[in-house]
Amino acid sequence: MIQMRRKDKEMPTEAAVKILETNNYGTLAFMGEDGYPQSLPVNYVYIDGKIVIHGAKSGHKARVFENPCKVSFTVVSSNKLKLEDFNTYFESVMAFGIIKTLEGKEKDEIHYAWINKLAAKALDKKLIDDYYNSALAHTNVYAIELDYISGKTTNKNKK
Numbered sequence: 728m729i730q731m732r733r734k735d736k737e738m739p740t741e742a743a744v745k746i747l748e749t750n751n752y753g754t755l756a757f758m759g760e761d762g763y764p765q766s767l768p769v770n771y772v773y774i775d776g777k778i779v780i781h782g783a784k785s786g787h788k789a790r791v792f793e794n795p796c797k798v799s800f801t802v803v804s805s806n807k808l809k810l811e812d813f814n815t816y817f818e819s820v821m822a823f824g825i826i827k828t829l830e831g832k833e834k835d836e837i838h839y840a841w842i843n844k845l846a847a848k849a850l851d852k853k854l855i856d857d858y859y860n861s862a863l864a865h866t867n868v869y870a871i872e873l874d875y876i877s878g879k880t881t882n883k884n885k886k
């Protein structure tokens with residue numbers, strides 16, 4: 728586990744989890760097929776203590792995540808440059824864990840929950856169900872089982 732050097736900027740775990748729960752976009756870092764580290768921007772949801780993403784059944788992600796592997800995931804929930812004091816006020820979370828491709832009932836349930844969490848406010852249930860049924864056959868669902876998360880903020884008592 729990476730220890731944060733600036734303990735004064737460390738955020739409580741509960742606050743870091745809240746950031747994961749309330750955002751839907753982050754970057755997934757992993758070692759690519761070609762040996763280069765990669766950071767892939769992705770939509771995600773945080774469900775049952777896991778970060779969940781999806782992708783096509785073929786392609787780069789499908790090949791890289793065919794077997795469980797270590798990844799990191801970053802979300803920046805706010806970022807404001809303050810030129811008057813040469814500072815940046817931000818909140819961010821880094822999560823570390825093992826990503827795996829979900830299968831069977833677990834895949835079905837998490838995929839449906841993923842769609843509902845992202846679209847429930849904008850779409851009615853029939854549209855969600857239609858999308859779920861049409862997408863499931865050609866979609867992989869991946870879950871990052873978290874080993875640990877670390878939140879950092881410079882927003883404490885700053886406006």
